[in-house]
Each structure stands twice: as structure tokens, then as C-alpha cells.
Amino acid sequence: MDAAFLVELTYLLSATLFVVGLKRLQSPATARAGNAIAAFAMLLAILATVVDAEILSWTGILIGMALGGVIGGLAARRVEMTAMPQLVGIFNGFGGAASALVAVTEFLSNPAVGVGTAGVSILLGTLIGGITLSGSFIAFVKLQELMSGNPITFPGQNILNAVLVLVAIALGAATLGVVGAMDPLTVFCIFGGISLLLGVLLVIPIGGADMPVVISLLNSYSGLAASAAGFVIGNMVLIISGALVGAAGLILTQLMCKGMNRSLANVAFGGFGGSAGVDRAQIGKRPVRSADAEGVAAELGYVNSVVVVPGYGLAVAQAQHELRKVGDLLQERGVSVKYAIHPVAGRMPGHMNVLLAEADVSYDKLYDLDEINDDFSNTDAVLIVGANDVVNPAARDPTSVIAGMPILDVDRARRVIVMKRSLSPGFAGIDNDLFYMDNTLMFFGDAKVSMADLVRAVRELA
Amino acid sequence: MGELMVGLYVFVLATLAGREVITKVPPTLHTPLMSGANAVSGIAIVGAIVVAGRADGTLQAVLGVAAIAMAMINVVGGFLVTDRMLSMFKKR
Numbered sequence: 001m002d003a004a005f006l007v008e009l010t011y012l013l014s015a016t017l018f019v020v021g022l023k024r025l026q027s028p029a030t031a032r033a034g035n036a037i038a039a040f041a042m043l044l045a046i047l048a049t050v051v052d053a054e055i056l057s058w059t060g061i062l063i064g065m066a067l068g069g070v071i072g073g074l075a076a077r078r079v080e081m082t083a084m085p086q087l088v089g090i091f092n093g094f095g096g097a098a099s100a101l102v103a104v105t106e107f108l109s110n111p112a113v114g115v116g117t118a119g120v121s122i123l124l125g126t127l128i129g130g131i132t133l134s135g136s137f138i139a140f141v142k143l144q145e146l147m148s149g150n151p152i153t154f155p156g157q158n159i160l161n162a163v164l165v166l167v168a169i170a171l172g173a174a175t176l177g178v179v180g181a182m183d184p185l186t187v188f189c190i191f192g193g194i195s196l197l198l199g200v201l202l203v204i205p206i207g208g209a210d211m212p213v214v215i216s217l218l219n220s221y222s223g224l225a226a227s228a229a230g231f232v233i234g235n236m237v238l239i240i241s242g243a244l245v246g247a248a249g250l251i252l253t254q255l256m257c258k259g260m261n262r263s264l265a266n267v268a269f270g271g272f273g274g275s276a277g278v279d280r281a282q283i284g285k286r287p288v289r290s291a292d293a294e295g296v297a298a299e300l301g302y303v304n305s306v307v308v309v310p311g312y313g314l315a316v317a318q319a320q321h322e323l324r325k326v327g328d329l330l331q332e333r334g335v336s337v338k339y340a341i342h343p344v345a346g347r348m349p350g351h352m353n354v355l356l357a358e359a360d361v362s363y364d365k366l367y368d369l370d371e372i373n374d375d376f377s378n379t380d381a382v383l384i385v386g387a388n389d390v391v392n393p394a395a396r397d398p399t400s401v402i403a404g405m406p407i408l409d410v411d412r413a414r415r416v417i418v419m420k421r422s423l424s425p426g427f428a429g430i431d432n433d434l435f436y437m438d439n440t441l442m443f444f445g446d447a448k449v450s451m452a453d454l455v456r457a458v459r460e461l462a
Numbered sequence: 463m464g465e466l467m468v469g470l471y472v473f474v475l476a477t478l479a480g481r482e483v484i485t486k487v488p489p490t491l492h493t494p495l496m497s498g499a500n501a502v503s504g505i506a507i508v509g510a511i512v513v514a515g516r517a518d519g520t521l522q523a524v525l526g527v528a529a530i531a532m533a534m535i536n537v538v539g540g541f542l543v544t545d546r547m548l549s550m551f552k553k554r
């Protein structure tokens with residue numbers, strides 16, 4: 001067997017192991033091994049490449065690997081779990097940038113590439129990679145709250161984007177020499193600039209609460225950019241791995257959109273969060289029943305079943321550890337405790353599950369919407385912490401702005417306890433009838449302080 | 463069949479395989495799935511090594527090394543942070 005054949009076999013093994021590794025992510029029991037398998041597949045692909053590629057100078061390659069390895073390792077070790085969306089966001093950006101740079105470097109070594117697989121792939125890699133890079137950067141800045149998470153919109157925004165896409169297509173054609181007789185290098189540079197600009201323009205109109213969709217979509221793009229880079233250099237393992245990531249990102253994007261009952265187009269161009277037809281002055285003016293920590297403890301401590309609904313407010317207040325203590329104390333008293341997690345409960349898909357896992361909540365206690373919704377009518381008490389729109393029964397009203405959004409049917413439980421700062425509306429900007437129901441108790445206050453009070457109160461129960 | 467067509471077949475079939483495998487990942491693991499997928503997209507490192515290795519100009523060499531560094535952030539950071547998260551998922 002010659003060396004080239006061995007290298008190809010190694011790439012094939014690597015691609016296979018990526019699929020095997022991803023498959024192990026289907027259960028929390030096997031997921032960690034799956035991730036290790038995928039990491040091993042990556043190592044194989046890198047080894048095969050350094051053996052196979054003609055390498056003129058090792059210095060730069062080793063410096064680049066060491067630099068990236070140290071930065072990535074430190075970031076992975078230091079990041080807080082609440083900041084996971086930003087981290088994944090910025091990593092997406094680096095992935096997209098790497099693929100774009102592969103395409104750009106290939107172009108620079110042969111600007112007269114002309115029409116063909118290589119030329120078109122270079123343009124696609126640059127375009128998708130460029131959009132991923134600048135879009136992820138904006139998403140990172142928004143999530144890190146270095147700029148306002150509010151949507152930034154201006155008149156003619158969508159028209160401008162459409163024009164830019166057309167200009168990019170024209171410039172792409174000019175780069176390959178299909179139209180015009182301009183210097184390919186100059187045209188290509190403008191093409192790259194427009195790719196970056198498009199990434200910025202596509203993400204700034206999207207609000208903070210829609211970020212799960214954006215992060216998922218950019219994840220998909222980073223995969224597609226890698227695939228395009230694979231076509232540029234004619235490497236199958238890049239094409240396959242990129243396609244896997246592209247599929248993963250797209251599936252998660254669809255799930256997030258479904259969780260909000262909105263189309264991708266609506267998220268991207270929608271301008272959601274306004275509250276047309278809602279009288280905001282009336283919000284929070286109706287009478288509610290409220291309780292203190294002792295009252296809430298008594299409601300939770302003497303029943304058979306409690307379902308906790310954590311929302312993003314819980315994570316903001318960093319109260320997940322106290323929440324777990326309440327859950328443990330209730331279980332010691334013989335109460336069955338489950339956690340119901342809405343698909344868009346955090347700032348990225350599955351974010352809330354990670355935050356609860358970090359707080360040592362057993363993963364078999366975490367239930368998603370489809371698994372738990374039928375249980376609410378048999379539940380004694382529901383404790384909602386920092387969630388609002390995802391438990392708003394208005395979603396069943398066809399005239400509501402959130403009509404059709406999947407919600408957790410908490411109002412069917414015998415007792416509903418809502419821990420919240422105030423009666424202020426959630427992201428949808430509408431009032432929540434749940435707060436005013438006869439079987440609802442409001443437990444006002446900061447989630448962390450209230451939860452600490454609740455831990456004490458449950459402990460003091462007889 | 464030309465190289466382009468082979469590549470397209472591979473791309474389409476890999477997308478379908480990915481769809482089958484990933485649809486079955488439970489929502490509780492969606493964040494690790496995303497950061498893990500992110501690490502896999504660091505496969506661009508392969509392309510980066512190829513172009514950096516054969517770079518014949520200073521600019522190409524610099525861009526190639528930058529691509530390697532960024533892909534490596536993705537690979538090392540992505541797999542490590544995924545492992546860190548998955549190590550927290552325990553059944554008690």
C-alpha cells in the first residue's frame with residue numbers, strides 16, 4: 001500500500017468516527033465518550049494532513065497551532081456556563097473565518113482561477129465564512145452586552161440587504177471573469193468586504209431574545225463554510241464534517257423557530273417584540289394574590305408532586321444552586337420534583353439544561369415540553385422561576401401576538417407559584433393572565449434572595 | 463464522474479446522515495451538541511494546514527497561519543468545553 005492510500009483511509013476513518021461520535025450524543029450516558037471519539041477523529045484528520053501535505057515551513061504551522069490551542073483551551077476552561085452562548089457564538093466566528101481564509105489564500109495563489117469548481121467554491125467559502133465571522137462577532141457583542149440587545153432597524157434595511165446580495169453575485173461573476181474585464185484581485189477584495197458587511201447587517205436587526213435562532217443558524221453556516229473549503233482543496237473529510245455541522249445547525253434552528261412558533265424569515269426580518277393593540281398601561285393593574293417564603297414553603301412541602309419551571313431570569317440571578325437545594329429538601333420530604341424546560345428557556349438551545357446540570361440537578365429529572373405537558377393536570381404545585389411568555393395561556397388565544405406558540409400548560413396544575421421581580425411583561429410585551437388566576441400565588445422578589453429565603457423556609461417546615 | 467459530482471454526492475449524503483443522527487439528540491443535550499458540532503467545524507484546520515504548508519508568498523503564509531490558529535481555537539476550545547459540560551450531566 002502506498003502512503004497516499006493510507007492517508008485516504010485515515011480520512012475515511014476520521015469521517016466515520018465523526019458520525020459515530022455524534023451518534024453517541026443521543027444519550028447523556030454515552031455523550032462524553034462520543035465527544036472524545038469526535039476529538040480523536042479530529043486528531044486523525046490532522047495527523048493525516050501533516051503527513052500528506054507538502055509543507056515548506058513548519059514554523060508558522062506550529063506557531064498557529066500552539067497559539068490557537070492555548071487560546072481555545074483557556075477560553076474553554078474559564079468560561080461561565082451562563083456565558084456559553086457567547087462562547088459558542090465567537091467559536092462559530094473563528095470557524096467561519098478559518099474556512100474563509102482557506103478560500104482567500106487559495107485565491108491569492110491563483111487570482112486567475114476562472115469559472116470552475118475551485119473558483120465557485122472559493123467564492124462560496126469566502127461569502128459564507130465572511131458572513132459567519134462578522135455575524136458571529138455581532139452576536140457575541142450583543143450577548144456579552146457590549147452593545148444593546150435591542151433590534152437595530154432602519155428604513156429600507158431589507159432592500160439594502162437584497163441589493164448587497166445582488167452586488168455580491170455580480171462581483172463574484174466578475175472575479176471569475178464571467179463578466180467585465182476588471183482585475184480579479186480588486187473585485188475579489190470588494191466581494192470579501194461585502195460578505196463581512198452582510199454578516200453585520202443580517203444580525204443587527206435581530207433582538208436579544210431571538211439569539212438562540214441566530215447562534216444555531218451561524219453554527220450551520222460555519223459548517224457550510226468548512227464544506228465549501230473542502231471543495232476548494234478537494235478534501236472529502238472537510239466536505240463530510242462540514243455537512244454534518246451544517247445539518248446540526250439547521251435542525252436546531254428549526255427547533256428554536258418552532259419553540260417560538262415563528263418562521264425563520266420572521267425572526268430574520270420580522271421586528272418582533274412590539275405590542276401593537278396591547279394596552280400597556282393596563283399591565284399589572286389587576287389584583288393578585290401574593291405569598292412570602294413561609295407561605296410558598298407550606299404550599300410545596302406538604303404535597304405529592306411539584307414541577308419547577310426555570311426561565312432565563314433564574315440564570316440571570318444565578319439562583320440555580322439555591323433552586324436545586326429547594327428541590328433536594330422537597331425530595332427528602334417525599335415530594336416528587338421534576339423540572340420542565342421550554343425549548344427557548346435559555347439563550348441557546350438546551351442552555352437551561354446545562355445550567356441545571358452544573359447545579360447538580362440529575363438529568364433524568366429534566367423534562368422537555370412534549371414529555372411533561374400532559375402531567376400538569378396531575379401536578380399539585382408548579383413553581384415558576386424567572387419565566388413568563390413560555391407559560392402564558394394567551395398562546396391559546398388565536399388573537400394574541402403569541403398565538404400558537406408552544407407553552408408549558410402550568411395553569412392546569414392545582415397550585416401555581418410564580419417567583420418574579422414584578423408583574424412586568426416578558427419579551428412579547430403582553431400581560432400574563434396566569435398571574436391573576438385564582439390558584440396562582442405571586443412570590444415577588446429577586447430570584448436569588450427569594451430562593452435563599454425559600455431554602456430556609458422549607459428547612460424549617462415541620 | 464468528475465470530482466465535483468463525487469463531492470456533491472458526498473455532501474448531500476453526509477447532510478442526510480447528519481440529519482438522521484442529530485434529530486435523535488434529546489433537547490437536554492442541545493447545547494453540548496452545538497458546541498461539539500462547533501468543534502467539528504474546526505475541521506477547517508485541515509484546509510488551513512494544506513494552504514499554509516504550500517504558501518509561496520508572505521501574505522499567503524500569514525493568512526494560512528491565521529487560519530490554523532483560528533481553526534485550532536475552535537477544535538481545542540470546542541472539544542474541551544463540550545467535555546466540561548458533559549461531565550456535569552450526572553444521574554443521581
